[in-house]
Every structure is written in structure tokens, then in C-alpha cells.
Amino acid sequence: MSEKPLTIHIAAKEAGISIETIRYYQRIGLIEKPEKPLSGYRVYSEDLIARLLFIQRAKELGFSLTEISTLLALGDGNCAEIKELATHKLAIVNNKLHDLQAIANTLENLIQACEFNSSHQGCPIITAILKR
Amino acid sequence: MSEKPLTIHIAAKEAGISIETIRYYQRIGLIEKPEKPLSGYRVYSEDLIARLLFIQRAKELGFSLTEISTLLALGDGNCAEIKELATHKLAIVNNKLHDLQAIANTLENLIQACEFNSSHQGCPIITAILKR
DNA sequence: CTTGACTCTGTACTTAGGTACAGGGTTTAT
């Protein structure tokens, strides 16, 4: 046979993750373990690799592994629930955006204050944090 | 004596954190333990409480406890270094903002696609994650 | 003088998402 069997390290390469991460996903039940043949190594299907890629992309959208597990369980046939999950996630992301924006604004102001602080007496940032 | 001694649980209340968190900060060296008197409980100074409040506020600005430790060590007299830290933090926050904004946009589009999906055939979100 | 509230010390546990072995077994290339 010259076709490489789809063993775990090939699967890992195709999915762009490490072998250990695949095993971790198996441990937490996010993906199935392929059947272990009587002799030899477990062989990974294209479907399983698609699932791994799905997981990566869903992670990029901010979903946790637990949420991804739900997404995968719901699958293609439960659009309303999926949409609900996405909407909830969007709300959380928007909240985080709001908080981070406030932080960025404050930091910018503090950094500005430092620039105007030609007197080398104390640091406006420290002062501000002390008594905000 | 009718003045309550500033014991740990009073300090915790004033700083708005839990007793266990104060002890945790002591464990990691972020704050000092007040001297233990020969008999009785440790007494917390106003300075220490100010330090705890500083920590809370710095956390709200996104600084980690490790970074806060540095801020406290640098203190008021090292404005340039403090400003440097704040600038670095701002850059990280801006990156995160950028990433989150992209996520929010994608999620919004996907949710929209679900709304337009009157056909109850499959879910646009799942499809999109599968082959993005 | 006892009871309840508080403190202290030390250690273990938590969450999320992995990473890192050790000690085996199997396969493939030379």
C-alpha cells in the first residue's frame, strides 16, 4: 500500500492541531475514537477530520468546546436553536466589546496624561488608579 | 475599645473582595501580611486597604495580577516605565477589540442568514462553519 | 465559662483548554 493510512498524526496535520489535542477532544467526548482494529492503529475518517475543522472554526467564532459540542449535537436540522446560540454568543461578544472599548479609552487618556506630565513628579497613571 | 480593629474580614469588606482573596494575594506575594501580634489577630493598615483597592481598579483596566505587582513595585516614581506598560496593554486591548469586532460581524451575518432561511432545509450557520 | 463568631495555617480543588510524559505496542524502512 502506498496510500498513507489516515492515522492520528496525519489527521492532526490536516486539522491543523496537535495529536495531543485530538486525544484531549476524545477524552472529553467531543469527538469519537475511531474503532481500534484488531491489529494496527486507529484510522481517522474524512468525516472526523471535517468535524475537527468545524471545531477549529467554531472556536474562532468564540464558541467554547462545550458550546461546540452542543452545536455538533444539534447539527444541521435545528436552525432555530443554533440561531439562538449564535444570538446569545453575539450578545456576550458585544458586551465584551463594550467593556474593552471603555478600557481602551481609559488607557488612552492615562497615557496622554503621562505625555503632558513634563514635571517628573509622580505618575498620573498611578495617581489615577489610586483614587479613581 | 469600641473601635473595631481592622481585622481581615473588615479589610475584605472595605476592599470589596473576599477574605480568601486577600489570603490568596498574600500567598502570591502581591500584598504583605501584617505582623502577627504575640496574641490576637493580624491588623490591616489603611495603606494595605488602599493597596487592595488599587489592585481592584488596576484589574478593571485589564492588568493581570503579575502586571499589577510590577505596577506596585514601580510605584509613583517611574512614570516612563508605567506608561510603557500601559501602552503595551493598550495595544493588546486594541488587538482583542479588533478580533472581537470581526467575530461580532461574522455572527451578525450568520444570524441574518438564518432569518432569511425560510426553507427549513439545513442551517446556514452550520453550513458556513463547515466550509468557511 | 461556655458558646458563637472570628482568625490562622495549610492544603486541595476549581475551570478551560490543553501539554507532557512514561511505559508499553506496532509498523516500516533499511
Next chain:
DNA sequence: ATAAACCCTGTACCTAAGTACAGAGTCAAG
């Protein structure tokens, strides 16, 4: 037939920022 490369199972460890006790001491009120 042997060495390198790979796999498998199980377990321990990592980070960050805490939380949760257990077991012992101390203090204040009634």
C-alpha cells in the same frame, strides 16, 4: 532483524485567579 518512527493508554502537569475546607487557635458576649 533491528532501529526509527509512530501509536496507545493512562496519568500528571500547566496557567490564572481564585474558592473551599479542615483543624486549630482566639476573642467577645452572655
